[in-house]
Amino acid sequence: MSNRLLAIVEVSPEARIACQANGCGHAVYKRIHVVSINGSLQVLGSECFKRLFGGAIGGNPAYSSSDGRRLTDAERRMLQENTAQLVAQLEAEHEAAQDPAREKLQRISQSGIAREASGGPPHRFRAPLPVRQPAAPRRHLGPTPEAIRKYEAQAKIDVRAKFDVDPNLPGWRGLVLQRITELSKSDEVPD
Incomplete structure (x- = not known):
């Protein structure tokens, strides 16, 4: 199994959580990295993440933006008590966000296939309208x-x-x- 950055999250400063890196335990609230290490989930502060993985794990998390996502109080409790459940929720949200784009592409693709199957012309994109060039500026005839x-x-x-x-x-x-x-x-x- 490999190591993988799953999400970057944050919690309110008052509700900090402990970094789970060996020997750390610092309270963190911003840029909390949720990582899968050989199939085991671990929650790390940004400094411990850099120290442990440097450039070994890509900087783009699988289920959140690289800026981080603010967790609700319930999600924060889930992060501490059942990290796997929170990761499953983040994965489901990520997939749901991807579905509208997939559905649109699928509809466009299927409409072209259906047209071709019915003997109609295949879907063609219209050529863009020509770009109108601005008129050349009038030359100012200055003094001779x-x-x-x-x-x-x-x-x-x-x-x-x-x-x-x-x-x-x-x-x-x-x-x-x-x-x-x-x-x-x-x-x-x-x-």
Whole structure:
């Protein structure tokens, strides 16, 4: 027989249970691992589970999510008193959750088989509708290179006059670019 992670569960902090690992006995309430070890059921805290099994047992439990399921008070008592009964209940819940999906697949499969058996055409999926491509964005025709040169020349004149600096020096290029933007929006450049 092999070792298998059956479920990860949790209980309220006030209703902690004892870890059943040899020599442990710590009270645990979150991420309680229910494990089948050579056919025998054992309830372990997460640290003992890691210590004992590391990566030897897959991290996905058979009958619960890997996040853990909060147990009711009755289920908690069952975990302590009759773990096998709780595992059977979790297995039944897991199977019931799987049935609707199985039934739907079976109905789809059988409807196709029945159609083919009656001489009707086999079930075919409709082709997806073509995806409509968005219209290409309209190109903004900005100023021509000649206009940009005019804007730049005017911007340098304005920056020199306003701040009494040389606009060709590295620290002032930002002001020149800002003024070019203002001029291009307002069309103030003389011809």
